[in-house]
Amino acid sequence: MQNRFAAPLLLLALLLATLAAYWPGLEGGFLFDDFVNLPTLGATGAIDNWPTFWRYITSGTADPTGRPLALLTFLIDARNWPADPLPFKRTNLILHLINGALLYALLDKLGQVVTSDVRRSRAAALLGAALWLLHPLLVSTTLYIVQREAMLPATFVLSGLLIWLHARRQLVLGQWHEGLVWSVVGLGVFTVLGVLSKANGVLLPLYAVVIETSLLHSRQPIPSVRGQRVHRTVIWLLGIIPATAICVYLLRVGAIGILHGGKAGARPWTYAQRLLTEPRVLLDYLSLLWLPRPSSSGLFNDQYAASTSLIQPLSTLPALLVVLALIAGAWRFRRRYPSWSLALLFYFGGQLLESSSIALELYFEHRNYVPALLMFWPLGLWLADTRKLKLLKQSLALALPLGLALMTHARATVWGNARTQALVWAQINPDSPRAQANAAQILMQSGQPEEAVRRLQALLATKPDETQLAFNLIEAHCLTGGITQADIDAARLAMQGSANTGSLFAHWFERTLPVATAGSCPGLTTKVLLDLIDAGLQNPKLAGAGRQQDLIYLRGTVALASHQAEAALRDFIRALDLQVRPALALKGAAALGSAGYPKQGLSLLEHYERVKARRMPPRFGMSMLHEWVLSRQHYWPNEVAHLRHQLNLDARAANVNTGPSNPDQSVTR
Incomplete structure (x- = not known):
């Protein structure tokens, strides 16, 4: 009886420990991309009838699918905008706990293939799930509201793999009809559900192929000829072919980008430079996973330098060779060390979409949420095998989750306080314009504009084309008595050299225009704003129709504010x-x-x-x-x-x- 309830009780204790570790972070507010994505909740009115529901659920612009399932889950938390951030964060945390429970179930299923010792399998599953659930690196996914879009694919990937493993087990037992049906559900239906949450849900077939080739093919063969035929058909149609199509698509994107030779859209780097940079990024991610720390760069990685050649920086070529060696070694030794091989191949496969040729930003911590699912399972299997070094392993089995929980609690506490969060991130990322601009805004709201000025001026001297620094400097100087010609010149220079102002200039402009028209900031006039707009209109990097339209519309708002x-x-x-x-x-x-x-x-x-x-x-x-x-x-x-x-x-x-x-x-x- 005790053994029967031990695993569920330990899993419940783990989920409660995770809840306690994350609890301080629930007090935090909205951040950055939250303000870009969530206002669609009220864009065409409160979502309290079917017409507004259909307008909202089809309004997504990220990915070709628009991520409608992710949008649907936001309705759990609010039906209009603006809204309270607490329900959104609470739902994210609940989803993280659900993913942890699903991960435990998946690891237990995989463990039963590796070992016949049920107790070891369950202990390893619990430890693998614990180290993932409590890892501080995942705080920046779980407590960043909009990254629910990264968490939902994990839910569908885990569910789909569990259903597929059940289907495969049915084939082993000779139930080929049930096996076929459940295979289609697991690898077909759940891939679609994952894609409707975020594009990287499309990697579910690749994960299944990795598990099959690394672990199941040699250790859990299907005895019947009919079962083998069904399984082979499923693996090819719902696994190998989709996975190959993804790889071909990524190779095509990279090849076209490299042959084109130009920048990747508005990015400051080329496709070739991105491909050279990502091995360094992946090793940095692995370092954060295996050498966890209470704090990291968080959401600010705009200062991450792209590799311009195999030797610039010097770590580029070694990083590329290490990544290739890890992948090749995992494949070569997949039968001798199946759990380690599976964890590595699963991780690098999970990074395939966001850390290769598609012109996304170079670095984001949330990209590890799904790829790292199996990362700590091999360690869990080793710790759960207490035939040798029993005392050491039992000590580590207690100390590692506890240490991660304390680090996660510390990081969640920072996420629960906007001021502390901004200042800590600015200290960790001294060369990040986003981090310093964010800290400056918090300091201005706290009545410390002089400190904001100091931060902004220090970095603007080395990054003169960063509009977010120049604009916030004007805002800070308005609070300290007024702006000078030097501030105006710096802002004009930034507008002339910026590659992409995004929505930053429009949002700053909306805040600043009333100040200029009221004359409450000496030196800031509507003429100054028009001058900045004209500088942007003359910037060849902002020559696209969309950017030009935004700037010309802002000219019109200045004229309207001047009663013209x-x-x-x-x-x-x-x-x-x-x-x-x-x-x-x-x-x-x-x-x-x-x-x-x-x-x-x-x-x-x-x-x-x-x-x-x-x-x-x-x-x-x-x-x-x-x-x-x-x-x-x-x-x-x-x-x-x-x-x-x-x-x-x-x-x-x-x-x-x-x-x-x-x-x-x-x-x-």
């Missing part, structure tokens, strides 16, 4: 013509109406009606489905009609109050 309605209308029209988007037309027209210029707002809507046939076509994937949903709901025509009706009412009221001779109310036709 006709100039604002011209800029809004010019911006709209670059990429015809109904959302931009509505935004501009609403802004004109709210500022007291309804006739100009109507003119903008009339211009949109004339050019709407040139609307940007949706991208392949979820964007096309989203456009179809909007079309079926007549969403944009209804929104335009509603706004036009309101603007007409406002225009008639303005005519009654001011008469037609008011020059501000005239519209040039």
Whole structure:
């Protein structure tokens, strides 16, 4: 009876220990990409009816699929925006605990293939799951709300592999029909579910192939001829072929990128440089996994230097050789050391999509969440074999999870305090513009703008093209008495050299324009803002239609804030013509109406009606489905009609109050 309940009770204790370790982090707030992705919860109204639900669930833009299952889970926590971060973090933590329980089940299944000792298998599974669950590196996935998109594929990968292992066991027992059905569910259905959460869910077939070739093929053969035929068909159709297709796709992306020879989009490095850099990144990840520490660089890795050749930096070639040696060695010794080989091949296979040729950012800790699932299982098997060094192994089996739990608790405590988090990350990443800009914002909110100025000036001197440093420096100097010509020149230089301002400039601009129009910051005027916009418009790195549209629209908002309605209308029209988007037309027209210029707002809507046939076509994937949903709901025509009706009412009221001779109310036709 005791043995029967020992494993479930120990697993429950592990989950409770993980809950306690993470608990301080639940007090933290939203961060960075949270503000990019989560506002879609209220983008077209509160999600309290089916039309808004379908608009929301198809609104994703990440990956061709739009990650609708990840979006669906956010509805557990909120139906509108802004929202409270606590429910989101709580759900992430619950999901992490569920993944830990699933991992225990998977490791126990695999352990039964390696050893006939059930107690050792379960002890190894518990230790492997414990070291993964409590590892401090995973804090930056679990407590970073938007990275639920990285956690959900783990749920479906683990579930899919468990179902596939059950199916394979049915084939071993001669139940080929049940084995076929469950194989299709595990490797087919759950791969689709994983992909609908995030693209790296597509690696589930590769994981199955790795497990099959490293462990099961030689240790758990299928006796019946029919079962072998079914299994071979499943492995080829749902495993080898999809895995090969992924590899071919990645090779094609890399080859085209290298042959093209240019930068990878707005990235500061080329495809070839990324491929040279990633072995260094992978070894850095492995170092963090096997030599854990209470703190790490967190979300700020923009200072990570790309490799420009095999010897620049010098660690590039050795890192490449070590990674290749680890992969080759794992494959060569997969029968002699199956658990270690499986853990390594699983890890490098899991990094295939995000750490190879696709032009993502170079480094993010959350990319280890799924690949590291099996990483500590071989150690667990060794510790659970107490025939030798029993006392040492038992001591380590207690000390290692406890040590990881303490480090995770320390890191979660930092994540639960925005000020501490920002300052710690800035200290760890002194050369990261993102880290220093984030710390500066926290310091300004805390009434320490002088310290913010010191941080920003120190790094801006070495990174003059970093707009986030220059813009935040203006904001900090506004709090210390006003800006100087040197601040303006630094911001202009940054706008002239920046490769990608993203949404940073727009968000800063929205905060700064009211300050400039009110004259509450000496030296900061609307003319200064226009000067910065013009510098961006002349920057060849920002010559794309999307960037130009954003900047020209901001020119219009400056003109509108200066009560120059006709100039604002011209800029809004010019911006709209670059990429015809109904959302931009509505935004501009609403802004004109709210500022007291309804006739100009109507003119903008009339211009949109004339050019709407040139609307940007949706991208392949979820964007096309989203456009179809909007079309079926007549969403944009209804929104335009509603706004036009309101603007007409406002225009008639303005005519009654001011008469037609008011020059501000005239519209040039």
